[in-house]
Each structure stands twice: as C-alpha cells, then as structure tokens.
Amino acid sequence: MNPLKTTTRHAPTGPVLEISGDLDYTTVGELRALVTALTLQPGQRLVLDLTGLEFCDSSGITAMIIAHNHAQAAHADIALAAVPDHTLRVLRLVGLDRIFPLHPDSDAATQP
C-alpha cells in the first residue's frame, strides 16, 4: 500500500494536479475534496497528471468522473496525462478513454 500524494501546480492552461501512490476506497476522499475545492476559470484546462499513480480502483475512477463534472460545471476542460497501463485498461473497459482527452505527459497536456 502506497500513500496517496497530490501536488497542485499552475500551468498557463490551468491547474495541473499530480497524483501519485494508490487511489482506492481509503484514499479517494482526499482527492475528491481537493478536486472539488479547485477554482477553475471558464476555458481553463484541469490536467490530472497520473505519472506516479501506482494503483487505481473503481473509487479512483469515480474521483476522475467528479473532476470531469467539476470542470464541466465551471465551463472548463479536463485532460489526463501519463495514464499508466493498468488504469488505461480500466478506462478503455468502461469507455472513459473516449470521454477524457489522454496525453502522454503533462507537457503535452498543457499545450495551449
């Protein structure tokens, strides 16, 4: 079990949330609270950088959907960067790979 770590930085396109460790039932509350507290301007892009994501279960998928809904409510976009294979497999299975723009890394995700 790896603890969840999150870091928020600001790119010209909007906030970039770096998520590392395990995203599961026990840690997801933290991310939910963080995501819903983010202030997004219309037209900005919220990027979830998953480079360090070691494990993600259905609770983690729910957190991504909450982030999606939060961005949409603010008339902002959302994108995922560096999605690990294990999570990409789940995203494909549940059809979310067609909903979230996917980028190889956060540099590509923060291109205007």
Added chain:
Amino acid sequence: MCRAGQEPGPHDADHDKNDKTPHAAFAALLEDSVEELYENAPCGYLSTLMDGTIAKINTTLLDWLGLEGEAVVGRMRFADLLTVGGKLYHETHFAPLLRMQGEISGVALEIKEVDGGRIPVLVSSVVKHGSSGEPQLIRTTVFDARERRAYEQELLRARKAAEQARKEAEADRTRLQDALAVLQQSLLPSVLAPVPGMEAAAHYRTASPDRLGGDFYDLFPINADRFAFFLGDVCGKGPQAAAVTSLTRYTLRAAAVHDPDPVSALTTLNQVLHERYTGDDPRYCTTIFGTLDPDPTTGQVTVRLASGGHPPALVLRGNGKAEFLPTPGGLLVGVLPAAAFSATTTVLDPGDTLVLYTDGLTEARTSGDRTALYGEEALLEFAAGHAGRPARHVIQAFTGLLDGFGDGLDDDTALLALGVPARTPRTEAPA
C-alpha cells in the same frame, strides 16, 4: 533536665524508668500499649481452644458483633459467631484445613451482628503449639470486608452490565445482518424465469457479509416469445449503492417492456441515473443488457446485447471453444447525459452457453500483490475448459474458481449463465 516538649533520652537520669526503649517511650507518649493495640486494633482478634471455645476476644470484634465479653468468653465457639452458611463452610472446609495445615488465611465468611445484620469478613487463623509441640490454641484475626465486598459487588455489577451491553450489541449486529441479507436478496431475482429451450443458472458471492453489494442480475419475459436479461455492477457499496441497484433493476425491467432494444434500455437507464445522481456524488453502473429470441424449430437462440462499461460477455461453444463478445466503447451508465453504448449480436446453438460476470472475477487477486489480477486471458482459458457443458455445470465450475481465490476476492461477484442444452444427450465426462 527533661522539660516539656523535650524527648526523654534512654539514659536520662531524671527519668522514672531508666530501662525504657525509644519504642516504649513513643508508645507512652501516644498513650499506646500492647494491650491497647490488642483491644482496639483495626481488626478483630480472638483466641480459641482447639475445640473452638472462645478464650479471648478483643473489643473491636465485640463491638462489631454487638456482644459483651462475658457473654462470649468460655460460652461460645468461634463457629457460633458465623452465619448458618459460614458455620457450614467452617465445619467442612475451614476447620479441617486448619487442622491439616496449621494455618489458613484470607477466607471470606460472614459474622452475625446481635441485631440480625451480617458483616462480611476475611478470616485468618493459625494454630499455636505448646513447648512440647502439641496444638495449644487457635489465634484468629478477623478483617472487616464490607468495603471490599461493596467494591467486589460493584465490579460484578459492572461486569454484568458490560456482558449485557455486549449481548445487546451482538443481537443488534445479528438483526442488522438479517436486514442486510433480506435487502440483498431483494436486489436479486428469487427465481430465474424459465426460458423455453434454454437453461439458466446464476451465482452471487458477497465479499463482505456486512456490506450490501452492488452487483445485480435478472432474467424475465418481455412477451411470450422474447426474454430479457441483464447483469451489472453499481459503483461503491453499502446502502447508497443498494439504492442505485434497486433503481437500476426496476428501470431496466420497465425500459425493456417499453422498448426491448438493448441500446434503448441502457439509454433510458443512463438518463434516469444521470438525472438522479449528478455533480459531486455521481452514481453509475456497468451493465450488460440483452434479449433472447429462442427459435423453437432450430433450437437456436438469438442474443442481442449492449454493454455500458461492462467486461465483455463470454460464449462457451458446444465445440469446446470459448470467446469473448466484445462490446468496445460502451460507456459507464449514468456518467454523462448522452452516452454511447455498444451493441452486438450472436446466435447460441444447442450446446452453447452465454456467461455474464462482474469484474469481481477478473479483478480477483491471484497473489498478495494487488497488481497481480486474474484477468481476462486466464478467464477465457478457464471457460474453454468447461465449454459444451450445461449452464448449471458452468456456474458450478465458476463457483469453484471463486472459492479458489479465497481472500483474493475483494469485490462482490455475480455470475449468470444462459445455455442452450445440447440436442443429443451426451455422456458427461467425469468431473
């Protein structure tokens, strides 16, 4: 010179008794003496002859009893001071042990007060032997144990209260588990509707008896010729998930009657879930919904199904092969206001079985590391090993597979098998 307030020394020439020790001097100062200590000690003393006749008793004990010394000394035995129960115990245990061991200590007894009350006491006795070694008398101390008894009773009362609370908590827990089991059962069909020319079997496995699972399935008639089935998994667990499961089941049943097209049914469910649960508390599910159209003349069954984010259905063919029915791109149901669902069709020949499952199966941990999961490839291989067998045998085999995962099964798992029995009776291979 010895002045007031000055401690007299042992060699003080003016002192009336030159041989006094410092201890005796202290005792004199405090107006204490051995006799005084004996009579008014904070415990009772008595000495008895070997037959129990009281020879000497101190004031403390007499005060407790409410008796005068003349009424006791030479007239009563120690056992006469005790309650009936105490007397009995004295006779059967206390006295024999004392005779055998020469001493006995800390025995809880009760003595009678003259006014009928009783005082719990702790009694210790020792036999004094004469110079020639013969037993001479018994010395006994009696400690007042009223405080101690009250404390013990308080402890006992507290323990009984704790025991009662534990029993109540256990009863509450049992009631809750019963309620959960009933609710859980209400989320699953009590029986699978019989489909002409088909055999159906199902299995549901909860990972934890305390938490309502979010997996569901059903099989029911739409009209005389057509049947519908679904199987799915609601995100999360517990009462909230169960509420979504219930809503999902009834929505799908109603939607199927209205329009049995699988994509239409899932679209209706998507709208209902999305409207009901949105924003920061999204509730969604993965589902496969399908229809069955049996052809009585050929024995074939046409299956039309659509998936929203659900692992692909398996088809076990009568020829011993197994394949997935891919439904790529079907989105989780309830996430977006307009969602795409992916449909597919297959025909089940006699001997074929369609198997639906939830991801509790494919996501089962096969080692301590939770990144090592059972997976779809292993499942396909396992399924091929049971291809051509009747639906109930397939479910049995899958149930055995789940048993084998043991603690590796983190999530609930639902299984539904819909098979077309082989036309010619075949000899079953020994299991």
